[in-house]
Amino acid sequence: MTRAGEGIRIRTATDADWPAIHPFFAAIVAAGETYAYPSDLTSDAARELWLGQGHVVVALDASGRVLGSATMGANRPGRGAHIATASFMVDPVAAGRGVGRALGEHVIAWAADAGYRGIQFxxxxxxxxxxxxxxxxxxxxxxxxxxxxxxxxxxGYVGLHVMYRAL
Known part of the structure; x- marks a missing residue:
């Protein structure tokens, strides 16, 4: 478990975390402003999408409440596996508390420690x-x-940025 700032701890997610993740996952997807996921995902399909790929962490407050989550791993298989990628979701009620920054810093450190050469969103x-x-x-x-x-x-139709950071 890592300390990530003012009372925010980050640890590997478990299946038991899904009931805490799913409400903000569903709200973020339903808002339709930041993820291109289908809006009609069942909880099981959403769980597989989020928890079933790569390494997943949760950000917790001092009481152990899940404030956000990130999933990370190789951006592409094979010859592209040296570049990491990640996705992030922060519970809207925790916005502005540094949760996204803590998760981002965690992903950068994780990817560097895992030997990735860069991170591509x-x-x-x-x-x-x-x-x-x-x-x-x-x-x-x-x-x-x-x-x-x-x-x-x-x-309406807006652009999607591809963002990159070398490690």
Missing amino acids: NAVVETNAAAVHLWRSLGFEIIGTVPGAFDHPTH
Whole structure:
């Protein structure tokens, strides 16, 4: 378990964490502003999507309440397996408390320790200003944007940034 800042601890997720993750996972997906996941995912399908791939962690407050989660692993198999990727979700009630930064810093350290040469985020919604700002502050740069690749419920078709950080 790692300490990640003011009262935030990060540890490997277990199946027992899903009941705490699923409510904010479902709310974030339903909002349709940051993830291109299908809005009609069952809890079991969402669980497999989030917990069933790569290494997954949860961020906890001092009382042990799950505030957010990240899933990480190789961006591509085979000859692309030296570049990591990750996805992040923070419970909206914990926004602004440093949870995303703590998870981001954890992923960077994890990927470096695991021997990855860099981290690539494949789909950061360009209108997600908080995420773009956070990733830039952690050393990621926008290396390209796919125009109109995300159907935002308010802004219509907006771009998806590909962001990268060397390790």
